[in-house]
Structures are given as C-alpha cells and as structure tokens.
Amino acid sequence: MVYLSYRNLLIAFITLTMMLILISLAIGHYSISISQVINILFIYLNQNTNQIPILDQQVIWQVRIPRILLAFLSGAGLALCGVVLQGVFYNPLVDPHVIGVNSGAAFGGTLAIILNFSTFGLIVLAFLFGLLTLILIFSFIHSIKQNSLLMLVLIGLILSGFFSALVSLMQYLADTEEKLPNIVFWLLGSFATATWNKLILLAIPIILASYLLTTLSWRINILSLGDNEAKNLGISTPFSRWLILLLCTLIISIQVAVSGCIGWIGLIIPHAARLIVGANHQRLLPITFWLGGCFMIIVDDIARLISSAEVPIGIITALLGAPCFVLLLRQQILKKS
Template identity: 35%
Template structure:
C-alpha cells in the first residue's frame, strides 16, 4: 500500500514538473530584449504571427529546444555518473569530461573544422578523459570515492593545461573568441543547423538512458548479485558511462561548458521522488531542463549582451547545493 501511494506521489510530482516546464517554455518565448505578448506567442504556434514577431519567436524557439535538450542531457549524465560510481559528488565536470570535451572542441576550432568535426573531436577527448580518470583510479588500486574524485581533478587539471596551450597558439582575432565561447557556455550562437546536427545525438542519449534506467538500480548492488540477476556489470557500466559521456560531449558542442547542472540537479530530483532511478532519472531530466531554461532566460534578458551561462548556473547552483549538504549532513552525499 505504501509503495502504491509513493508511486502515485512520484507521478504527481513529475506531472507538476512537466507542466511547469511547458509553462516556462511559453514564458521564455515571451521574455527577451523584445518582450512579446502571450497572444503573439499563441499566433506563432498556429501560424498567424506577423513577420517581425515570427522571426524573433523562431530564433527563441530553436534556442529553447536546445536549452531543454542540454539541460535534460547534462543532468541525466550527472545522475548516471553518480549512480554508476556510487558517488554523489561525481559529475561531468568533476570527472573531467566537460574539460576534456572542451579540449577536443578547441583543437577542432583551431584547425578550422566544421560543427560535425567539433562534435566528433569533443566526444573522443571526452571518452579519453574518462578512460584516463578510471585508469588512474585503477592504478592506485583504491575503491575510495575520494580517490576517484581526485583522479578526475588530476585529469581536469591536465586538460585545462592542454586547453590553455591551445588558446595560447590560437588566432586572437577569430579562433580565441570561439574557444572562450565554449569555455563560458552560451546558447547565443545556436541556430537551426547546429540543433539539427547535435540535437539527434542528445535525443538518442536521453532515450537510451531513460529506457535502461532500471539497470542503474542494479549496478548499485555487489557484482555477485548483479550476475545472478543475469546482467553483465562491466558491459552495462561501460554503456552507461559511454552514453553519459556522449550527452556531455554533445552538450559541449552545442553550448560550451555549463557548470553545476550535472552535479546539483540529480540531488534535487532525488529529494523530490526518492532514490529509485525509475522515477529519479526522468525527474532529473525535467528538473535539469527547468533549471537551465530559467538560467538561459535570465542570461539573455537581464543585460544587453548574453551573460555566460556558467555565471548564472553558479549563482543558482551553489546555494542549492549548500542546502542539500545541510539537509544530508548526517547521511552523507
């Protein structure tokens, strides 16, 4: 009986969150340097908007779709890393994936490659960074969560040095600006072509993790128990890491590095629906989309120029994470 009530509560919470996301999408389309009315937004969706408002709403809608996909993808990647490594501090940033992906994107930019090559390069270096992080942890022969985090910090530091080297030799008139754009994180340059090329990868990654989310629950068990269920723990862990890295790399390709989303959102979602990933992971996707949509709307509305996303998410994420730490101080992260 208690389980049934809990399921109903979780479904209700997720339904409210989904309605909130839909409402925020409408509000976000209305807000910007040029505020538009609800009727103008409504006319856009039924094909009756005038030429000026249609152009503005077209650009905003493309950007909003990108924000929702990246918010969902980054937060789900963070939740996946935390579940696979049984570490609440694991995130795309702390394990070095974001920095590694940025290095790949920067190298591709330095060589004048297209968005497709930037995406491939970011993915390869992201995977390589995770592999080296796990390799360092394995060489140290430690099962400690702290050692894993330290390994990620080591690789992040190394990739930051490589990124600094690439920036040093980059053309300051053109290439350096593009690289700095990736570092700060912004959806300002997202257009339909970028969304079409990267969006499907984000969608595939999100769908895969949603369909296999129950396996994240089993991966938290010991190896013997997992094998008795009939699941290959090594294969499944590698697949989860692969798709979480894919989501991170694709997000970096689209908007650069966005901090705190992959770390904070999974904790917020678990506080709302519990630890069961069958509910926590979909809730994480919705919550991540909501949080990043709020941040991006603020980034393009409160100033003449777009404020870098990592600044906004930092101001939002830090107090939230402090509250989480206070609430969980007796049970640990």
C-alpha cells in the same frame, strides 16, 4: 497510490516545462505578448496570418524556439548524466566532469577554433575527443588489468587534468584579438548561437541515450548498491558500467560540442530531484531529466535578460549552483539528524 502520486508529479513537471517555454518565447529584449506567441505557434491554424508581423515570426521560429529547446535538452542531458554517474559510482558528489569527458571535448572544440574549423567541424572534433577520453580510460584499465571503480575515477581525473592543461595551452597560443575571446566565451557555455541544425545534432543523441539510460534504471539501482551486491544478484558490473558510461559520454560530449562547458547542473539537480522522489532511479531519472531542463531554461532566460550583452551560462550556473548546493547539503544533514 504511490504510483499515481509519482505520475501526477511527472505530469506537473511536463506542464511546468511547457509553461516555461511559452513564457521564455515571450520575454527578451524584443518582447512579444503571450497571445501573439500562441498565434505564431499555431500560425497554420490562424486565419489572419497577414496580421502577424514577419519580424515576430522570425524571432520566434528562427531564434527563440531553437535556443530554448537547446537549453532544455542540454540541462536535461547534463542532469541525467549527473544522477546516473552518482548512482554508478555510488557517490553523491560525482558529476559529469569525473570521467574527464568534459575536458576532452573542451580540448577538441578549442583545437577546432584554433584551426578555423567550421561550426560543424567544431562539433565533430569536440565529440571525437570526448569519445577518445573514454577509449583511453578503457585502454589504460585493460592494460593494467585493474577494472576497479577507484582506478576508473583516478584515470578519469588524470585525463581531465591533462586535457585541461592542453586547453590552457591552446588559450596561451591563441590570437588575443579574435580567437582567444571566442575560445573563452565558448568554454563558459552559451546558447546564443543556437540554430535548428545544432538542435537536431543535439536532440537525436540526447533523446536516444536518455531513453536507453531510463530503460537501464533498474541496473543503476543495483550498481548503486556496490559491486559485491551487484555480482551476487547476477549483474555483470563491467559490462553494465561501461555501457552506461558510453551513453553518458555521448550526451556530455555532444552537449559540450554544441553549447560549451556548463558546470554544476549535473551535481545540484540530482540532489534536488532526490528530495522530491527519493533514491529509486526508475523514478529519479525521469524527474531529474525534466527538472534539469526546466532549470536550464530559467538560467538561459537570466542570461538573456540580465544585461544587454550575452552573459555566459557557465557563470550563472556557478553563481546559482554553489549556494543551492550548500542549501541542499544543509537540508540533507538536517533530514538525517
């Protein structure tokens, strides 16, 4: 009975996602009716393709579909990383920023803008610096022979502060007329530059890494009990933790590279998902994935509609995330009392 309830809940979230995508395709400063959107989506089955305006087709296929799917995968990936890291560190206040990958990837992207790299170069450099952050953490821990959870967090925070300082330095050195506004807008996060190429670059690693994390959900359940319990159950905590961190690094760094730094998703969505399905990561991870994607689609719709100019995603997630997090904390406190 519980399984059927969970399955129906998952089906409901998938259905909600499809509905949100359909609505998002129709709304915008250039509005298109739902029926017209459906005709365009099934254009090859439509006998009267000549009656569909070319502009409507281009808006749907070249602008909105890549952007909406990019928003969905970004939100889903960040939310999934958030819930996984909270389980691995057995701390509900942990988010993707704690291991410093966001800051490392942000510095890589900022450096690419300063050096006039292409979009592909920005993505590659941001990903490489995100990966470099994890390699530095591993190297420091290996050199001091202290493979503890506390040491991992401390080194992650140190590297996060270091790369954040480098980002500030790049902003200080940037040309104030052209490069500085580009850096600031990119750092605040946006899906305005979404293309099919960016979508493919984001989709392949996020889908693969998310699938692997989902298959490792039983290990995350054990790791969330603490290192001693995991060792007693025969789980190699260092190997499991580093494998999970590597997969999260892949998701976070490629997301930052494609759409900039977006906060709060990895913190508030896992809490909301726990209120729905509980703390079992085998059920929690899929629900968090779909809930994070739905939330990001809604946020991107707000960003597109709130004004004639593009509003950075990071601003909206912060404005929505802070009060939502307070409400979730209040709900959990009342539930415990």
